[in-house]
Amino acid sequence: MRNFLMKVSEFMRGRYGNDKLNTFIWILAGILYVVNLFLRIFFFVRTPVLILIVLALATIAILRSLSTNITKRMYENNRFLSIWGTVSDFFKRQYMKIRDFKTHRYVRCPYCKAQLRLKKRTGTQHIHCPRCDKDFKKNILF
DSSP states (O other): OHHHHHHHHHHHTTSOOOOHHHHHHHHHHHHHHHHHHHHHHHSOOOOHHHHHHHHHHHHHHHHHHHOSOHHHHHHHHHHHHHHHHHHHHHHHHHHHHHHTTTTEEEEEOTTTOOEEEEEOOOEEEEEEOTTTOOEEEEEEOO
16 A cells, blocks of 8 residues: 555656645536436436536546646636635625624725724714725615
8 A cells, every 4th residue: 555655646746736726626526416416316307418517627627636737727726716715705794794784784985995894873874994094974774
């Protein structure tokens, strides 16, 4: 077993390996595969297109991890992480809005577009933005 691991380690030397984008591709392929199984079992629908997409995603993930062009793979991963960061931040903010609905309200600054968290008070509020140091009024209805 140790000899096998040494050979695998030697084979992977100089190759890119796994990253967040590869992990995302594998998870997406797994979800599509489960959706295909669900459609096939419960609705008796055969969808060879989904299987082809799953195979294409798996092939892309394997080729990315075995690639020797490390700089290009790092560039792809950084682009993915920048997009993924904005998407995950959006959903985190939506979760916080739902979680804090009873105690706080979220308001966007009209000058710098920063999201501000205010205590729940109805009526007109005078708000000071800590990012741009400007004051504005906002009417909070409920």
